[in-house]
Amino acid sequence: MNGFALTLSPVFPIGVIGLLLSLGLAAVGALYRLNREKLGKKRALILAMLRMAAVVLILVCALNPARAVRQEQTVLPAVAVLVDMSATMGQPVADGKATRLDQARALLSGGSSPLLPALKERFRVDVYGLADAARPLAADELAGLTAGGNKADVGQALTALGGRHAAALLLSDGNVGWRNAPAQAVPVITVPMGNTAAYRDILIKAIKAPSLAFRGREAVIDVTIKSYGYAGLTLPVILKDSGKLLTAKDVRLDASPAEVTTSLTFIPDSVGRKNITVTVPRQAGENLTGNNAVDFSIKIIRDKTRILMVSGTPSVNYRFMRRAFKSDPSIDLLSFVILRTPSDILNVPTHEQSLIPFPVETLFTKELAGFDLVIFDNFNYSLYLRPEYLENLQQFVKEGGGFAVIGGPNLFNEGRDGMTPIAELLPARLGAEKFYRRDSPVGVRLSPSGAWHPIMQIRDEFKKDNPEQKRFWQEMPPLDGINLMDAKRSAAVLIESADGIPWPILTVSPHGNGRVLLLATDYAWKWYMGMVAAERGGQPYLRLFHRMVRWLAKDPDLDPVQITLPETGVVAGREVDVRIALQGEDPAGVPETAIGASVFDPAGVKIASKLKPLPEAGAYQVGFPTKTEGIYRLMVETPAGPQEASLIVAGPQERLDAAPDHDILKKIADATGGKYTAPGDGLLRAIEEYTRKAEERFVEEKRVPLWANPVVMAAILGFLSLEWFLRRRWGLS
């Protein structure tokens, strides 16, 4: 309905305006009467008329008269077009050429009758891309759109749109998130993309694996395989540890689609973080192959540290070490004490003595790998171990085992076997002087390396070069016997003799992947009894031996370098920062040039080596890009030895189920009161049907104030000015 009308909107109550008008008229009447006597009837009437005209005009303005113009308007309904652009939309529809996103693009803007221009003629159209979340798309963006990103939640997207639209059009393959219709949901017309019948794929859908497993105990990995288009196929599921086959199991895919869960078991044989890969072989015709493998890691820990200790003779030192090891429930000790040597004469038949044969062959061939740590305690091994057993022992350490030698007069065949493989292993070599000294007791002191080494942190307050720690060792009772050896250049001396020549007493070093330790005395037990004599308890001795074992057995908490990797899973494409912190060295004594880090990508190519110092002493950071999925290896070199860590980077297709899921589109349409419809001519009509109810008409009214113009103001001023002029002319003041 169009037209116009005059309206009044008084600025004061109408009574007040009437009163003012009355007062004005009364004043004009009084003025006329006064002037009539002086100027005559005619002139007084002119002045009164002019004054009255000004008063009336002012009061008319107070009534606020306006001209109201009415005009009827029609508003086009708004429609949201949601184009799914998540990764699965990059899959081919059927023939291997056009993707599902291409299919959506063609529907909107391709062909002879594109949908988008037709929509724009009838509706206000907002186009959104849907991957991770809804994102408005510019008009020219649709043509260059590529598939990528995670599937978005449609409910959240509708909430974000805020109910501003009459309806939404969703073009998707159904790989979207959906729970319930949100409060702001508008009817959603869903249009399926992709072809469910033509899709063929086998993927590892889920892995159920423990984050922690025990070495030597069976670990179970549950693998769920999903398949499309391979009914009747039997294929193997393969479990590998850094490329080494652990186990494999066949599964049969009975139907299509099919979902099968199978359990794979393996027994971890070493501790540390294992990079496990589960794969299923690629099949001909698969749409996706990047989802045929999943990498994950499991931390393997030892339920017990298995120690093989061979003592060359019964001794107090053996008894106290045994006491230390037995006091730790995480240690499983197998010890052999050589109670008699071949030169000792047995005076009784075998059944009257308790000696058992030393199963040296079994221990140093088949069983050796089952131990974490081998200890020779004052053991003249050359009498019992053939050279090949010693080589086995050397190999055992190279492959990651721990080896400790406790000193005494019997060691190294009383000093005569300096060049055996054992001597090569040890962190110290025979000195030029006599091999073993028991002629005068020697005190000990902590070396500069010892102050920082994790083994020596036997009390919490000993952290970081505490003077208390030095005093603790200076107060230890002297040792009655020590082996006189020279530390190798690659070794770290933790404790040395304090009286006279600083002979190394406790020396450690890495060897291959393993670690070795030399305690060059058979009187360490005096440290225990010295503490007892001083009424300070024996705990420091026990902790020292426990920490020696943990360090030798490569307990990660006692590693010389702590490497901190990103905690959550990393997807290829991200920049990753890794923190490296020294804990076995005095940072002040380690120049930056002595620390090196190298990062290798899954193909073994070195991609980063630059260390960035962090504000904290001894801490560094190395950053690197992850362009491809796979296992990235980090090698750190420090004076305390090398340290290795690995990071699993997942690929964008890992665990990706890209099969079209048109059922979920039907659910979305049902839940929002919309419609599931295939692309075609009926689509536009369906949209119109859902938007018709929302079409809005309204009357627009425009109001133009009549007094608010210069003519009225000029008229008021004109009347008052003319009155004033005539009064002056006619001789009135």
Added chain:
Amino acid sequence: MISRRKFIARTLGNVAGWLIAGARPSLGALYPHFFFSQLKYRGGEWDPNPTYAGAVVEELELRTSIDALRERRVIEVSDPTLFYTPFLYMVGRYEFEPFTDTERRILKRFLTFGGFLLAEDTVGAGGFGFDRTFRREIAQILPEYPLERLPPDHSVYQSFYLVGSIAGRLKTTPYLEGITINNWTPVIYSQNDLSGAWSKDKYGKWVHECVPGGDLQRKVAFKIGINIIVYSLTADYKTDLIHHPFIKRRQNL
């Protein structure tokens, strides 16, 4: 080949080390892994068999791999080196003066935290003389732990020899007694006069006859002596699982 400079430095260092180390409590040089430290106490007769050590240590060295010293060492409870004695030996015939409270505290700490004591009554008369005083004193030193007969499968009977019978110079009690704390027996008590059976005079002749078994009984005394010494150095080593089948098989023969 050592350089002259290194040789002089090391020699001077060793001399300095010897001088400095002498200031701290230590048994000093040349004490090997095993030696007898005999406790000298007040009253009674603390040393009834002064020549026992040589023969039993000679036997120990002949039969085992243990590095031992034939001379005994005499020590008092108040000696600060008590805690560095691997094997404390206490023997007597008669009642002796009670330990002081300080001595009891020292002995308690020594025995609770790793020390070892072999005590012997050479008379073998239960309830009299040394036996009565020792039982009273040890009950005051370790009141929480009773002195009990050691079971036949105790490690001390299997530590080197498989010992079936118990005897010394006498054969009055067919068992050893002991105080056991957490699988370790720091106190072993004998009433058969083991050291009497081990004693030789300066001419190499046995000081005492073993009654009633003669030399066969003396052999048993030496076996028990060696077993106790090996036990003091290896604790319950023979209880490890790996020994079980061998020991069982031999005991069933």
